Amino acid sequence: MKNLVLATVLSFAGFTAFASVQTPELNVDxxxxxxxxxxxxxxxxxxxxxxxxxxxxxxPTAKVDKAYKNDKDQYKLELALEDGTKGTVYADAEGNWIDM
Structure with a gap:
């Protein structure tokens, strides 16, 4: 009987340890x-x-959804095709494709 009481107390202590975790606030301002x-x-x-x-x-069927630029004048482009396919390509300022 003592083992049953001890097991019950330990299980409640384990549940309360997980319940005390706090989540960080989201600052929207x-x-x-x-x-x-x-x-x-x-x-x-x-x-x-x-x-x-x-x-x-x-x-020709792509639309640029988002564009990003780095300090080397290289551009990261997120493209969306008409069929719903999405992808990312990289280009330099002269319009040459680059591998990243």
Whole structure:
């Protein structure tokens, strides 16, 4: 009987140990700059004409969803095709594709 009481007490102690974990607060009032690696998000309208021309030439059915730029004037582009396929490509300021 003592073992049953002891097991019950220990099981309640184990449950209360997990219940005391606190989750961090989400601060929605602060502005956030999105940085991926060394890429920083920019407006799609800020892309150089050479990059937009390269996208329309090589991916005629693609739409640029998001664009990112790093300090080396390299661009990360998130593309969406008409069929719903999504992908990421990288280009330099002259519109040449690069591997990253």
């Amino acid at each position: 602060k502005a956030t700059v999105i940085t991926l690696g060394d890429f920083e998000e920019i407006n799609v309208s800020d892309l150089p004409e050479a990059v937009t021309t390269a996208v329309s030439t090589n991916y």
